[in-house]
Amino acid sequence: MDQNPKITRSAEKAEMLLAGDITASTSTELRAALKNLVGDGVRELVVDLSNVRVVDSSGIGLLVAAHNSLSRLGGQVSVINASNDLIELFKAFRLDKHFSIARKE
């Protein structure tokens, strides 16, 4: 299975459809992809979790890192299509206070 995220880009906005879970074994590559996007001028990042069942502490750290990087540059992160379990996890870590998190429809 292709684990590469599908990225749709328009000007300063990028939507990243992740192919699978965000865990310690995948977060290094995703971190590099995010860094490239920010370096390439992206300031609004939408992370689509349609295909994501689990986000471990490495994955939470990755989302926080993206938020921190873009905030410093006047940008923002938002998360879409999160499962109820993921929303509960993100709220436990108060991520919803820092960026928009939308439920899976």
Next chain:
Amino acid sequence: MDNSLQKTWMFRADLGEVDRISAEVSSCLQELELQKHNFAVQLLLREALNNAVLHGSAQDPAKQVRLDLHISADALCLAVEDEGPGFDWRSILANPLAGQTQECGRGLQIYRFYADRVEFNSSGSRVVLTRLLNPLARAA
């Protein structure tokens, strides 16, 4: 349905192995019709195994990590042990929650949020995470 299971994995300290074993444990839960606990168990399991591989074993593939999974009618228990020197879990548990915008340090918070009991051995090289399976017991 008999919901009891006892299983042990011994594996090299490699994150790919964490993915493989997490999938196997998920299958065990499905076979026992415990899918509703899968998200919590996956988080607990991955945190414990990641800590053992990344910190306890420094990703040295010559080192072994052991997982014991025990499921009874009332509880699911994960015991993870590595060959490393352990860590000072007492001071970490005593510290306040990590800042909301820090990029690491959430593993023990996940233990606290999804496990009903968290126990370390003295050195910190072994953790036992227990999650109660009965909703009434969990709420007590």
